Amino acid sequence: MTHSSVSASASPTVDGGGVAPIPYDIPSTTVGVSLRSVTKKYGPVTAVENITLDIPPGSYCCLLGPSGCGKTTTMRMIAGHEDITQGDVYIGDLRVNDLPPAQRSTAMMFQNYALFPHKTVWQNVEFGLRMRDIPKPERDQRVGEILEIVGLSQFASRKPAQLSGGQQQRVALARSLVTRPQVLMLDEPLSALDENLRVKTRGELRRLQKQFGMTFIQVTHNQDEAYSLSDMIVVMDHGRIDQVGTPQEIFVKPISQFVAKFTGDNNIFKGTVCRADQDAEGYRVQMEVPKLGTLLCRGDYAQVGAEAACSVRADRVKVEPLSAADTSPRALVNQVTARIVAIEFTGYVTRVTLALEKTGQEVLYKVRSTDWVSQALQEGQVVALSWLADDCVFLSH
Numbered sequence: 408m409t410h411s412s413v414s415a416s417a418s419p420t421v422d423g424g425g426v427a428p429i430p431y432d433i434p435s436t437t438v439g440v441s442l443r444s445v446t447k448k449y450g451p452v453t454a455v456e457n458i459t460l461d462i463p464p465g466s467y468c469c470l471l472g473p474s475g476c477g478k479t480t481t482m483r484m485i486a487g488h489e490d491i492t493q494g495d496v497y498i499g500d501l502r503v504n505d506l507p508p509a510q511r512s513t514a515m516m517f518q519n520y521a522l523f524p525h526k527t528v529w530q531n532v533e534f535g536l537r538m539r540d541i542p543k544p545e546r547d548q549r550v551g552e553i554l555e556i557v558g559l560s561q562f563a564s565r566k567p568a569q570l571s572g573g574q575q576q577r578v579a580l581a582r583s584l585v586t587r588p589q590v591l592m593l594d595e596p597l598s599a600l601d602e603n604l605r606v607k608t609r610g611e612l613r614r615l616q617k618q619f620g621m622t623f624i625q626v627t628h629n630q631d632e633a634y635s636l637s638d639m640i641v642v643m644d645h646g647r648i649d650q651v652g653t654p655q656e657i658f659v660k661p662i663s664q665f666v667a668k669f670t671g672d673n674n675i676f677k678g679t680v681c682r683a684d685q686d687a688e689g690y691r692v693q694m695e696v697p698k699l700g701t702l703l704c705r706g707d708y709a710q711v712g713a714e715a716a717c718s719v720r721a722d723r724v725k726v727e728p729l730s731a732a733d734t735s736p737r738a739l740v741n742q743v744t745a746r747i748v749a750i751e752f753t754g755y756v757t758r759v760t761l762a763l764e765k766t767g768q769e770v771l772y773k774v775r776s777t778d779w780v781s782q783a784l785q786e787g788q789v790v791a792l793s794w795l796a797d798d799c800v801f802l803s804h
């Protein structure tokens with residue numbers, strides 16, 4: 408799983424548009440990470456349960472899930488800061504279960520950056536190289552280069568307290584990268600930043616990861632962050648992996664109620680599979696939803712009689728006045744009446760909450776604000792709510 412990485416002469420840009428190759432050969436290699444049936448127990452608590460996962464070399468992987476689902480424990484086992492109760496961890500082709508962190512070619516960037524407050528930016532970045540007894544001329548060269556890449560050369564003699572949150576974050580990143588790890592792990596690296604800076608900094612992180620071509624593994628509980636950064640998202644729940652996929656796959660095709668709830672504004676309907684017909688694109692599934700009737704959705708596999716659910720994204724539902732709704736039998740599939748209970752203008756998008764007339768279940772509708780205004784619908788109004796079977800995703804559990 409090893410491949411050679413970058414070495415080029417173009418100048419790096421931190422603020423520029425394109426992704427410039429880094430000007431020297433760090434890291435010389437990058438590798439992937441594999442977990443094989445990995446379990447971690449703390450006494451009676453199972454923090455991570457039987458996880459198998461392959462993170463390809465050079466990818467940006469986010470471990471996404473709610474607090475306590477086992478993300479940090481998983482990352483710490485890869486980095487060697489936590490013993491593995493069962494299973495194997497490989498970095499590249501090397502089984503690392505028994506290797507101390509310093510011998511794993513990994514680096515970890517912590518949530519609070521863990522910078523030395525009394526050392527300058529330069530000294531903070533240089534620290535790891537000193538610990539490795541790298542001679543001074545090489546230290547100077549490597550620290551100088553990495554500070555240039557992260558755009559901090561002019562701040563080299565400042566102390567961390569004299570920097571903004573985003574700049575401190577970049578010092579921490581430079582300090583992790585300067586040791587030339589093959590895999591970089593980042594524990595909620597953006598959580599200390601305010602919203603604007605978070606968005607800007609995540610763009611920088613992604614750009615640097617591409618520049619270096621190095622495997623990044625990041626822990627986050629923020630789905631926007633995972634969507635914007637990742638090549639690969641691993642959604643975790645209660646110590647297990649629920650779904651692995653690209654951001655688009657997770658967004659468009661969640662496989663479980665948990666993923667659908669956690670990763671987006673999805674409307675979920677629970678019921679029983681009453682019919683499943685296979686065609687070229689998978690399964691066309693009919694679900695019987697108590698008090699609501701039959702809904703049609705799409706899935707990769709469904710078993711008749713199984714209790715399951717289906718989900719439709721808030722931006723894929725259609726809302727229209729009852730008088731305008733098509734009442735032909737075909738159009739009545741996935742069409743229900745609902746009352747508008749709340750309208751929330753959030754700028755570009757308006758979020759509309761509706762209560763289904765038959766069940767009272769609340770459903771979210773997200774619409775471009777300009778479109779909403781032209782629809783001229785009011786709170787309290789009863790409307791027709793519908794969605795296409797192709798936009799409705801079958802959730803097996």
Ligand SMILES: Nc1ncnc2c1ncn2[C@@H]1O[C@H](COP(=O)(O)OP(=O)(O)OP(=O)(O)O)[C@@H](O)[C@H]1O
Binds near residue numbers: 473474476
């Ligand atoms: N040292 C420990 N001793 C006992 N239980 C632990 C220990 N560390 C973690 N746990 C438990 O293991 C589970 C997973 O914790 P972990 O920190 O990996 O979750 P997380 O998804 O990273 O959460 P967060 O987003 O809050 O950091 C939790 O139930 C936690 O309480």
